[in-house]
Amino acid sequence: MSRLDKLLAGWTFRTATPEFEADEVITAFVSERNGSGLSIRVGDSTIRVADGKDAAVEDKVRLKVTSFDTDSHVGTGELVEVLGPEG
Amino acid sequence: MPEEPDIELSFRGGRLVSALPIALFIAWAIFQSGFLGIGDTTGLVTGMLTGLIVGMLFVRGDWKDYADVIFAGMTRRVAATAVVAWLWAGMFAETIQVGGFVDGLVWAATVLNVGPGLFPAATFLLAALLATGIGTGYGTAIAFTSLVFPAGLLLGANPVLLFGAILSGAVFGDNLAPVSDTTIVSAVTQDADIGGVVASRVKYAVVAAAFAIVAYLIAGFGIPGLWSGMPHANVTGQVSASVSPWGLVHLLDIAVVIVLAIRGRHIIEAVSWGLIAAALFNIMLGAAGLVDVSAGSMILFSAPQNGFTQMVDTLPIIGAVVETVPGAQAGVGGSIYSGAVGFFPLIVLTLLLVAGAEVMRAGGGFDAIQELIIDTIATTVRRAETTMVLGTALVNATVTINTAAEIAIAPYVATLGKRFNINGYRRANILDANTSALGYIFPWGGGLLAGFGAMQGLVGGEATPWFTQEMLVNPASVFPYVFHGWFLVSVFLVAAWTGYGREYVSDRTSEEVSRV
Numbered sequence: 001m002s003r004l005d006k007l008l009a010g011w012t013f014r015t016a017t018p019e020f021e022a023d024e025v026i027t028a029f030v031s032e033r034n035g036s037g038l039s040i041r042v043g044d045s046t047i048r049v050a051d052g053k054d055a056a057v058e059d060k061v062r063l064k065v066t067s068f069d070t071d072s073h074v075g076t077g078e079l080v081e082v083l084g085p086e087g
Numbered sequence: 088m089p090e091e092p093d094i095e096l097s098f099r100g101g102r103l104v105s106a107l108p109i110a111l112f113i114a115w116a117i118f119q120s121g122f123l124g125i126g127d128t129t130g131l132v133t134g135m136l137t138g139l140i141v142g143m144l145f146v147r148g149d150w151k152d153y154a155d156v157i158f159a160g161m162t163r164r165v166a167a168t169a170v171v172a173w174l175w176a177g178m179f180a181e182t183i184q185v186g187g188f189v190d191g192l193v194w195a196a197t198v199l200n201v202g203p204g205l206f207p208a209a210t211f212l213l214a215a216l217l218a219t220g221i222g223t224g225y226g227t228a229i230a231f232t233s234l235v236f237p238a239g240l241l242l243g244a245n246p247v248l249l250f251g252a253i254l255s256g257a258v259f260g261d262n263l264a265p266v267s268d269t270t271i272v273s274a275v276t277q278d279a280d281i282g283g284v285v286a287s288r289v290k291y292a293v294v295a296a297a298f299a300i301v302a303y304l305i306a307g308f309g310i311p312g313l314w315s316g317m318p319h320a321n322v323t324g325q326v327s328a329s330v331s332p333w334g335l336v337h338l339l340d341i342a343v344v345i346v347l348a349i350r351g352r353h354i355i356e357a358v359s360w361g362l363i364a365a366a367l368f369n370i371m372l373g374a375a376g377l378v379d380v381s382a383g384s385m386i387l388f389s390a391p392q393n394g395f396t397q398m399v400d401t402l403p404i405i406g407a408v409v410e411t412v413p414g415a416q417a418g419v420g421g422s423i424y425s426g427a428v429g430f431f432p433l434i435v436l437t438l439l440l441v442a443g444a445e446v447m448r449a450g451g452g453f454d455a456i457q458e459l460i461i462d463t464i465a466t467t468v469r470r471a472e473t474t475m476v477l478g479t480a481l482v483n484a485t486v487t488i489n490t491a492a493e494i495a496i497a498p499y500v501a502t503l504g505k506r507f508n509i510n511g512y513r514r515a516n517i518l519d520a521n522t523s524a525l526g527y528i529f530p531w532g533g534g535l536l537a538g539f540g541a542m543q544g545l546v547g548g549e550a551t552p553w554f555t556q557e558m559l560v561n562p563a564s565v566f567p568y569v570f571h572g573w574f575l576v577s578v579f580l581v582a583a584w585t586g587y588g589r590e591y592v593s594d595r596t597s598e599e600v601s602r603v
Contacts, residue, residue, distance in 0.1 A: 006282065006283050006286035006287060007286040008287060009286075009590070009595060010287060010512075010513075010588045010589070010590045011290050011435040012587075012588075013585050014574040014587075014588075014590065014591070014594075015586060016469055016586060018593070018594075026593040027592060027593060028508045028591075028592050028593050029508055029592060031505075031507070041468075041506065041508060041509070042591050042592070043508070043589075044467050044507075049364040058502070058505050058518055060592075075536070
């Protein structure tokens with residue numbers, strides 16, 4: 001990313017409930033762990049991952065979105081890779 | 088960091104009692120500077136010492152651990168950074184001052200017809216420029232209060248408004264400068280590259296600065312300049328006779344500092360070169376008879392009169408910095424001496440304050456607050472960001488030395504932000520803007536006290552013989568006028584609520600931390 005791009009990034013009003021498409025791959029931090037599942041909150045939208053493997057809260061992960069409901073802002077996804085706390 | 092100690096402390100009455108030393112200090116500071124109007128930094132040192140002693144009485148177990156935590160705090164790098172910045176900036180500012188820089192600014196303001204109404208807005212812009220260049224808001228507050236503040240008073244600008252404008256400029260630079268210690272802390276603690284952090288915060292800084300300029304213009308023309316008792320007419324007459332543009336050559340050594348700082352040189356190196364240039368200019372200006380300055384204005388050994396010292400006084404070169412005086416008046420003086428000495432009380436205060444923050448960390452006071460915030464307050468992204476803004480503000484209100492406050496709150500901002508996948512750049516910006524702003528607003532804030540210390544140095548100063556004790560601005564009266572600071576906090580509160588500038592981790596990943 002160039003210096004100019006960095007300067008011009010983010011001059012917008014970003015929603016509190018971002019939306020995702022099925023099959024989209026995103027990078028994010030794990031917000032919560034419940035049982036073997038994970039919750040990843042991006043703003044006030046949540047993506048649930050049923051099989052969280054060994055990812056811990058605050059680990060950075062790459063995940064593939066499998067579904068996303070634009071009304072409730074809740075979706076599901078599956079883990080692609082655990083990048084770890086430093087990732 | 089290797090200096091992170093593992094000692095944990097347990098306090099009678101729970102983890103929040105670990106905040107007692109700092110809480111007592113704040114109460115002391117409010118009583119001393121707010122109620123009684125005493126701006127004595129050494130008095131605040133006494134307050135912090137008292138706080139640290141009282142805090143010890145509440146420690147369970149071995150009091151040696153408490154002592155070790157105090158040592159660990161005092162030897163933190165952040166404290167050393169502040170000490171170095173003050174010593175160097177102090178010597179530099181004082182040396183420019185004896186070189187007639189104030190006279191030069193008064194001359195320039197007169198020629199450019201910058202009247203008392205326009206002066207605060209112009210001061211804000213110049214201070215912002217200097218602070219962005221040298222990266223130290225404290226240094227800017229000190230330099231501008233020493234150099235530009237008296238010039239503004241002579242032109243009839245309102246002293247409280249003028250001091251507010253200087254502090255606003257310091258806030259701007261502290262927030263935006265790539266070499267600012269708060270900028271670096273904000274980027275490193277939020278895993279973001281410094282260049283990206285600076286580029287991404289322009290969108291907040293310019294909005295706040297635009298409002299601040301308008302506010303200084305309105306206030307500059309709206310608030311009367313002089314309180315009763317200021318001998319304006321006499322002062323103006325006295326200075327206009329001696330005013331000379333030659334001190335403006337010191338803009339060159341300021342430029343040296345800014346250019347070196349922008350090129351990424353260490354503050355010690357950048358300011359040292361500026362100081363060397365300033366000293367050479369002073370010697371040349373003095374030798375040419377253009378400004379009343381000499382080597383003895385910068386370093387002067389006033390030795391007790393005897394045969395040997397009188398002989399040394401007549402020697403070439405060395406004799407220029409030695410004079411003989413009656414025994415009781417012996418001492419060392421000059422701008423390099425007084426510029427550094429002026430900060431001794433503040434340096435001691437900073438070391439003790441950082442120790443107090445370390446006690447709070449080791450005693451779990453910070454953790455207790457974090458748990459409360461995450462579980463009960465920050466339940467949506469708007470509330471999380473608002474909590475980050477207000478939490479940073481609150482810690483800056485308590486820790487008072489803004490870099491130390493920033494280090495203390497940084498882990499909360501990281502944890503809270505990651506919970507909602509708020510981008511590292513955004514987290515760093517929320518952290519740094521509010522740290523920069525609040526550190527110069529509260530009457531006991533380190534940045535404000537640094538400027539106030541410089542103002543005290545004007546009383547009876549060589550360059551400002553007209554400046555009296557009554558002309559000091561009460562530190563408790565300036566907070567409404569630090570416009571850029573208030574607008575910056577407001578911009579972030581609005582941004583938290585509306586999503587202005589918000590970015591998520593999934594939108595854009597920040598680059599390597601170590602790159603600039």
